[in-house]
Amino acid sequence: xxxxxxxxxxxxxxxxxxxxxxxxxxxxxxxxxxxxxxxxxxxxxxxxxxxxxxxxxxxxxxxxxxxxxxxxxxxxxxxxxxxxxxxxxxxxxxxxxxxxxxxxxxxxxxxxxxxxxxxxxxxxxxxxxxxxxxxxxxxxxxxxxxxxxxxxxxxxxxxxxxxxxxxxxxxxxxxxxxxxxxxxxxxxxxxxxxxxxxxxxxxxxxxxxxxxxxxxxxxxxxxxxxxxxxxxxxxxxxxxxxxxxxxxxxxxxxxxxxxxxxxxxxxxxxxxxxxxxxxxxxxxxxxxxxxxxxxxxxxxxxxxxxxxxxxxxxxxxxxxxxxxxxxxxxxxxxxxxxxxxxxxxxxxxxxxxxxxxxxxxxxxxxxxxxxxxxxxxxxxxxxxxxxxxxxxxxxxxxxxxxxxxxxxxxxxxxxxxxxxxxxxxxxxxxxxxxxxxxxxxxxxxxxxxxxxxxxxxxxxxxxxxxxxxxxxxxx
Amino acid sequence: xxxxxxxxxxxxxxxxxxxxxxxxxxxxxxxxxxxxxxxxxxxxxxxxxxxxxxxxxxxxxxxxxxxxxxxxxxxxxxxxxxxxxxxxxxxxxxxxxxxxxxxxxxxxxxxxxxxxxxxxxxxxxxxxxxxxxxxxxxxxxxxxxxxxxxxxxxxxxxxxxxxxxxxxxxxxxxxxxxxxxxxxxxxxxxxxxxxxxxxxxxxxxxxxxxxxxxxxxxxxxxxxxxxxxxxxxxxxxxxxxxxxxxxxxxxxxxxxxxxxxxxxxxxxxxxxxxxxxxxxxxxxxxxxxxxxxxxxxxxxxxxxxxxxxxxxxxxxxxxxxxxxxxxxxxxxxxxxxxxxxxxxxxxxxxxxxxxxxxxxxxxxxxxxxxxxxxxxxxxxxxxxxxxxxxxxxxxxxxxxxxxxxxxxxxxxxxxxxxxxxxxxxxxxxxxxxxxxxxxxxxxxxxxxxxxxxxxxxxxxxxxxxxxxxxxxxxx
Numbered sequence: 001x002x003x004x005x006x007x008x009x010x011x012x013x014x015x016x017x018x019x020x021x022x023x024x025x026x027x028x029x030x031x032x033x034x035x036x037x038x039x040x041x042x043x044x045x046x047x048x049x050x051x052x053x054x055x056x057x058x059x060x061x062x063x064x065x066x067x068x069x070x071x072x073x074x075x076x077x078x079x080x081x082x083x084x085x086x087x088x089x090x091x092x093x094x095x096x097x098x099x100x101x102x103x104x105x106x107x108x109x110x111x112x113x114x115x116x117x118x119x120x121x122x123x124x125x126x127x128x129x130x131x132x133x134x135x136x137x138x139x140x141x142x143x144x145x146x147x148x149x150x151x152x153x154x155x156x157x158x159x160x161x162x163x164x165x166x167x168x169x170x171x172x173x174x175x176x177x178x179x180x181x182x183x184x185x186x187x188x189x190x191x192x193x194x195x196x197x198x199x200x201x202x203x204x205x206x207x208x209x210x211x212x213x214x215x216x217x218x219x220x221x222x223x224x225x226x227x228x229x230x231x232x233x234x235x236x237x238x239x240x241x242x243x244x245x246x247x248x249x250x251x252x253x254x255x256x257x258x259x260x261x262x263x264x265x266x267x268x269x270x271x272x273x274x275x276x277x278x279x280x281x282x283x284x285x286x287x288x289x290x291x292x293x294x295x296x297x298x299x300x301x302x303x304x305x306x307x308x309x310x311x312x313x314x315x316x317x318x319x320x321x322x323x324x325x326x327x328x329x330x331x332x333x334x335x336x337x338x339x340x341x342x343x344x345x346x347x348x349x350x351x352x353x354x355x356x357x358x359x360x361x362x363x364x365x366x367x368x369x370x371x372x373x374x375x376x377x378x379x380x381x382x383x384x385x386x387x388x389x390x391x392x393x394x395x396x397x398x399x400x401x402x403x404x405x406x407x408x409x410x411x412x413x414x415x416x417x418x419x420x421x422x423x424x425x426x427x428x429x430x431x432x433x434x435x436x437x438x439x440x441x442x443x444x445x446x447x448x449x450x451x452x453x454x455x456x457x458x459x460x461x462x463x464x465x466x467x468x469x470x471x472x473x474x475x
Numbered sequence: 476x477x478x479x480x481x482x483x484x485x486x487x488x489x490x491x492x493x494x495x496x497x498x499x500x501x502x503x504x505x506x507x508x509x510x511x512x513x514x515x516x517x518x519x520x521x522x523x524x525x526x527x528x529x530x531x532x533x534x535x536x537x538x539x540x541x542x543x544x545x546x547x548x549x550x551x552x553x554x555x556x557x558x559x560x561x562x563x564x565x566x567x568x569x570x571x572x573x574x575x576x577x578x579x580x581x582x583x584x585x586x587x588x589x590x591x592x593x594x595x596x597x598x599x600x601x602x603x604x605x606x607x608x609x610x611x612x613x614x615x616x617x618x619x620x621x622x623x624x625x626x627x628x629x630x631x632x633x634x635x636x637x638x639x640x641x642x643x644x645x646x647x648x649x650x651x652x653x654x655x656x657x658x659x660x661x662x663x664x665x666x667x668x669x670x671x672x673x674x675x676x677x678x679x680x681x682x683x684x685x686x687x688x689x690x691x692x693x694x695x696x697x698x699x700x701x702x703x704x705x706x707x708x709x710x711x712x713x714x715x716x717x718x719x720x721x722x723x724x725x726x727x728x729x730x731x732x733x734x735x736x737x738x739x740x741x742x743x744x745x746x747x748x749x750x751x752x753x754x755x756x757x758x759x760x761x762x763x764x765x766x767x768x769x770x771x772x773x774x775x776x777x778x779x780x781x782x783x784x785x786x787x788x789x790x791x792x793x794x795x796x797x798x799x800x801x802x803x804x805x806x807x808x809x810x811x812x813x814x815x816x817x818x819x820x821x822x823x824x825x826x827x828x829x830x831x832x833x834x835x836x837x838x839x840x841x842x843x844x845x846x847x848x849x850x851x852x853x854x855x856x857x858x859x860x861x862x863x864x865x866x867x868x869x870x871x872x873x874x875x876x877x878x879x880x881x882x883x884x885x886x887x888x889x890x891x892x893x894x895x896x897x898x899x900x901x902x903x904x905x906x907x908x909x910x911x912x913x914x915x916x917x918x919x920x921x922x923x924x925x926x927x928x929x930x931x932x933x934x935x936x937x938x939x940x941x942x943x944x945x946x947x948x949x950x
Contacts, residue, residue, distance in 0.1 A: 046650040174923070175521040177872065211923060371846070371902050373873050397652065398848050398876065398902075427846050427873075427902060429923050448649070448686060448904050 031389035034471075036463040041393030043322050044462070045455045053317065054454045055447040057085060057310035058369075062300040062442045069131075069297040070337040071103025071268040078293050082273040082309070082334050089317035091275030091332060099347035101270040101337040104132055106297055107261035112205075112236065115142060116255035117247055125244075126237035128217040128437075129260045130189060130206075131296065131340050132224075133233040140259040141165075141203055141232065147248050151187070151195050162200035165256060168192040169207045169241050178211060178428040179367070182435075185209055186220075193233040194225045203258060204233045207241040212433040215239045219296050220436045221340045232260060270336045272344045277316050279329040279465065286329045286355065287465045288362040289315065289457060292338030292410050299440040303431065307450055308365030308424070309334045315458035326465035328360060335410035338366070342409060349413035356417035360471050361464050364408025365424035365457060368431040371449045372456040373398065376405025376423045382472040383420045390463035391456070399456045401425065418473040424457055506864035509946075511938040516868030518797055519937070520930045528792065529929045530922040532560060532785035533844075537775040537917045544606075544772040545812040546578025546743035553768050557748040557784070557809050564792035566750030566807060574822035576745040576812040579607055581772055582736035587680070587711065590617060591730035592722055600719075601712035603692040603912075604735045605664060605681075606771065606815050607699075608708040615734040616640075616678050616707065622723050626662070626670045637675035640731060643667040644682045644716050653686060653903040654842070657910075660684055661695075668708040669700045678733060679708045682716040687908040690714045694771050695911045696815045707735060745811045747819045752791050754804040754940065761804045761830065762940045763837040764790065764932060767813030767885050774915040778906065782925055783840030783899070784809045790933035801940035803835060810885035813841070817884055824888035831892035835946050836939050838932060839883025840899035843906040846924045847931040848873065851880025851898045857947040858895045865938035866931070874931045876900065893948040899932055 048054070065078035079096065086094045112127045114120040146161050148154045149170045154161065168188035172181035188206045196204035208218035215237045224230045236244070247254050273293065279285060291308025295301025316330050336344035352359070363375075372394070379387055379402075387402045394400040406412070407421025415421055426449070434440040464471050523529070540553035554571065561569045587602045589595040621636050623629045624645045629636065643663035647656035663681045671679035683693035690712045699705045711719070722729050748768065754760060766783025770776025791805050811819035827834070838850075847869070854862055854877075862877045869875040881887070882896025890896055901924070909915040939946050 049650045052649075174527075175524045371904050398873075401873065429846050429927070430921060446905060452904070 031385045033469060034386040034389040034463050034467045035392050036390065036459055038393065040324065040462065041459055044318060044458050045396070047322055048318055048451050048455045048458070049448070052447060052451055054310050054314040054451050057314055058302065058306055058445060058450065059442060060085065061306045061310060062302050066300040067297045068293060068295040068301060069104070070101040070270060070294045070340060070343070071265065072297065075270060075294055075336065079271050079273055082293060085313060086273065086275035086332065089313055090320050091316065092278050094275040096271040097274055097348065097351055099270055099272060099336055099343045100267050101343045102341045103265040103268045104340060105263055105265060107135065107263060109259050109261040111259050112234065113257045115257050117252045125240035125256070126215040126217045127234045127240070128219040128298065129262045130222040130233045130235055131219055132222045133193070133260070133262055134230045135261040135263060136203070136232045136259050138261065140257050142255065142257045143202055145244060145254040145256055147245055154195055154199055158199040161196070164201055165203040165205055165258070166192070166196035166199070166201040167205045167207070167236070167241065167244060169245055171207060171238070172209060172211055172432065174211060178432050181211065182209055182432055189220050189235065190222050193222055193231050194228050197229045197231045201231060203231050206235050208235045208238050209435070210238050210432055213238050213242065216437045216439050218436045219298060232258065234258070234260060272336050272348055273334040275332050277320055277325060277330040279327055280325050281327040283329050285358050285360050285470060286331050287360055287461055288331050288333055288411065289461050290333035290335055290410065291365045292336070292344070293334040294337050294339050296339055296436050298438040300442055301440055302442045302445050303368040303440050304435055305338070305366045307369035307445060311365050311369070311450065311454045311457055312363070314454045315461055318454065318458050319462055324462060326462055328465040330461055330465055338409050345410035345413050356414060356419065359414060359417070359419045361420050361422060362407060362411040362414055363422045363424065363457060363461060364411045365453065366408045366410070367424060367428065368426050369445045369450040369453055370426040370428070370430060372424070372426055372453050374401030374403065374425050375460065376403050376407070376425050377421060378407060378415060378474065379420045380472060380474050383474070386467070386471055387422065387460070390460050393459060394456050397452055399452065418475065420471055420474055422460070424453060426453055506860045508944060509861040509864040509938050509942045510867050511865065511934055513868065515799065515937065516934055519793060519933050520871070522797055523793055523926050523930045523933070524923070527922060527926055529785050529789040529926050532789055533777065533781055533920060533925065534917060535560070536781045536785060537777050541775040542772045543768060543770040543776060544579070545576040545745060545769045545815060545818070546740065547772065550745060550769055550811065554746050554748055557768060560788060561748065561750035561807065564788055565795050566791065567753050569750040571746040572749055572822065572826055573744060573746055574811055574818045575742050576818045577816045578740040578743045579815060580738055580740060582610065582738060584734050584736040586734050587709065588732045590732050592727045600715035600731070601690040601692045602709050602715070603694040603773065604737045605697040605708045605710055606694055607697050608668070608735070608737055609705045610736040610738060611678070611707045611734050613736065615732050617730065617732040618677055620719060620729040620731055622720055629670055629674055633674040636671070639676055640678040640680055640733070641667070641671035641674070641676040642680045642682070642711070642716065642719060644720055646682060646713070647684060647686055647907065649686060653907050656686065657684055657907060664695050664710065665697050668697055668706050669703050672704045672706045676706060678706050681710050683710045683713050684910070685713050685907050688713050688717065691912045691914050693911045694773060707733065709733070709735060747811055747823055748809040750807050752795055752800060752805040754802055755800045756802040758804045760833050760835050760945060761806050762835055762936055763806050763808055763886065764936050765808035765810055765885065766840045767811070767819070768809040769812050769814050771814055771911050773913040775917055776915055777917045777920050778843040778915050779910055780813070780841045782844035782920060786840050786844070786925065786929045786932055787838070789929045790936055793929065793933050794937055799937060801937055803940040805936055805940055813884050820885035820888050831889060831894060834889060834892070834894040836895050836897060837882060837886040837889050838897045838899065838936060839886045840928065840932060841883045841885070842899065842903065843901050844920045844925040844928055845901040845903070845905060847928045848900050848902055849876030849878065850900050850935065851878050851882070852896060853882060853890060853949065854895045855947060855949050858949070861942070861946055862897065862935070865935050868934060869931050872927060874927065893950065895946055895949055897935070899928060901928055
């Protein structure tokens with residue numbers, strides 16, 4: 001399907017003429033040169049919403065490879081699917097780019113059972129081992145629980161903690177934005193075991209990083225430090241945490257029996273999956289867009305981050321179908337191993353080190369598939385103006401905000417090279433209800449919201465890839 | 476709970492001083508005078524998100540009176556609950572204001588059964604009688620179906636239609652905003668029966684006004700014209716409509732047997748429910764905020780419009796709890812009979828005709844309880860600037876858009892008096908999945924999204940009620 005449209009040269013000239021009316025001429029790098037013509041922006045939106053292709057891709061990926069933890073057979077299936085999907089979408093230069101990933105397995109045992117208080121003895125608390133955790137002894141670990149709200153409190157109460165289980169129980173702050181709240185609480189998950197072990201604890205539990213009060217535990221990455229004992233670590237659901245907090249507030253002793261058997265296996269060869277729509281005039285200049293193909297090993301990783309992958313693929317597929325091949329190259333990258341290592345993001349940067357100077361922009365979608373609000377970026381002032389111009393047509397559905405912020409973990413290794421990084425910004429209110437849980441499934445994604453994200457990404461990517469001059473690089 | 480804050484006089488002076496830095500002084504009516512101080516805006520957001528009071532009110536209303544169609548016992552229960560809830564919230568001058576409402580009842584029979592094609596004979600199609608429709612003959616109505624995409628097509632095919640059932644089958648346009656798509660399709664529901672009867676049809680069906688493809692039928696209001704035969708009217712689910720369209724596209728005859736027994740009863744005395752936070756300095760100047768208390772007779776009307784009512788009540792309750800009694804009076808109005816008559820909105824305007832000159836602003840929340848995006852308004856340019864200043868703090872969660880548009884059906888009768896009307900604007904993408912259906916239930920409302928709407932409404936209402944000068948009226 002081809003849309004009738006003025007040539008980009010004519011568009012640039014029109015923008016230039018418009019800017020001349022009563023004002024001195026502006027150079028072609030001025031933001032107006034980045035505004036997509038209305039017919040292009042309309043064509044992208046109308047075609048996407050009419051055909052709904054992103055949902056079909058999401059359904060395929062989530063059913064073909066519902067869990068995709070790095071190193072696992074699921075991740076391998078996802079790589080194979082991605083190659084076929086990129087080919088079917090008509091992308092060029094479809095290829096695998098190698099990276100070696102860590103391989104952690106959850107195992108088949110995971111339970112936390114109440115020992116005290118007596119009247120709750122035998123009750124199981126909803127839990128998930130944290131990604132990277134070691135196992136408990138095979139006959140389990142039984143100990144009393146000390147609940148702390150912060151690492152500072154943990155230090156102060158170090159005497160009480162020896163030989164116990166520490167429960168890091170500070171809730172996410174509901175009064176700030178969900179991502180800010182996550183940032184303010186995530187150290188309990190990622191560093192909780194190290195801090196607890198330093199104080200002499202034998203195990204580290206944390207309150208699930210969720211804004212919901214429910215019995216759905218949230219996994220996620222954690223790490224150990226050299227020289228600090230490696231103690232088991234798991235998340236409890238928010239309800240289970242609140243239950244324990246209630247018992248402790250009543251002065252009751254809380255004692256738990258905990259068994260889990262995750263293990264680290266040998267690193268595994270894996271891949272980023274890459275495909276392109278080669279640029280019409282300056283093919284050596286590259287706009288990267290992508291998400292991460294790996295996920296945790298529960299649910300389907302539908303929002304995190306199957307959605308981000310298929311949005312960027314569909315964005316480029318749409319442009320190709322509309323015969324909107326831009327001046328520069330659009331390169332779709334499905335990164336491997338964002339969740340527990342970032343091997344894919346690092347490998348991409350290393351393998352393309354020579355090309356970094358020609359990387360004009362990198363866009364990542366990894367904040368869920370809710371209604372688009374805009375983008376965040378590390379862009380300098382000049383590039384920020386250009387990006388704002390590029391997304392102007394998205395005001396039609398309120399997705400035209402470009403705010404300072406990060407681009408995304410996978411593309412972050414390119415930041416020091418001066419590549420402008422952009423992160424897709426959907427509505428954040430529901431994301432931490434299901435992030436890293438068994439509830440992150442296809443049915444929690446709204447087809448129209450998902451598709452509008454594709455529209456936003458396609459519009460921005462096209463505008464920057466087509467602009468007469470390149471986006472100003474970061475210093 | 477009282478927040479520490481500068482007095483409003485000091486705030487106004489600060490705003491004035493700020494505006495003087497390097498620029499001529501501005502009058503107090505300038506938009507800066509409408510910007511809520513940061514401590515007030517923060518206190519409203521933090522207190523609301525921490526306490527989550529809107530959800531508790533919503534749960535109460537939806538479980539006390541799950542259906543609230545005008546004239547029904549459910550509506551009566553909702554009125555009684557509202558009086559108690561306003562009193563419990565500490566509102567002043569809580570009262571019932573009378574209005575007489577039409578009373579339509581769905582009855583206990585409603586079915587559309589396939590007669591042809593033969594292989595589907597006996598299958599029931601998901602349907603709901605439209606609000607206001609007459610019954611079929613008690614032994615049913617059996618006729619062939621003619622599918623039309625527009626009233627123009629209906630006119631052209633008038634010869635085929637006589638003695639048949641017309642199915643108005645044009646889908647909502649997925650490529651525009653959901654409310655625009657609804658506006659472009661709703662005449663099929665509201666006027667379909669009149670147009671079909673004029674062409675000689677014996678019944679009028681319409682495709683549910685939904686952007687989802689599912690088996691959930693959507694009811695809603697329809698009307699008859701004097702002098703045109705009153706034929707039965709119902710909505711089919713989008714799936715049922717698509718099924719019929721598929722058969723017809725294959726050249727098959729489609730014949731349906733339809734029975735429904737709704738009826739009009741005598742009009743019933745009912746009420747708007749009103750309560751106030753009386754203004755501290757200019758109590759005679761009034762900001763109205765509200766939603767409609769009635770709903771359709773399926774589901775719980777959770778989004779439409781229990782949420783709107785409880786958001787406005789909680790907004791005022793919050794301000795009272797924070798000891799933020801503003802200069803002007805905040806008046807919460809739960810309007811009756813928005814869905815099938817607007818008797819409450821009209822009665823309010825009539826009963827307060829003398830006060831219209833002191834109505835500074837009216838805010839309605841009636842577009843669902845999704846994440847706030849901002850507001851729409853009929854405001855003149857000066858008032859628009861002031862409103863934009865008033866919602867500036869909502870940029871923190873992307874709810875600071877003030878766009879031209881309507882305020883809401885219930886407050887619309889005040890428009891000709893020059894009252895500035897504002898409609899709360901949440902994210903619209905999911906609303907027409909469940910509008911007027913059995914699926915519009917409590918579990919489809921997200922507590923945090925609901926609460927953020929309360930924050931947006933409270934902030935705007937407070938800013939306008941507290942501003943040193945009144946919002947400029949419309950001409």
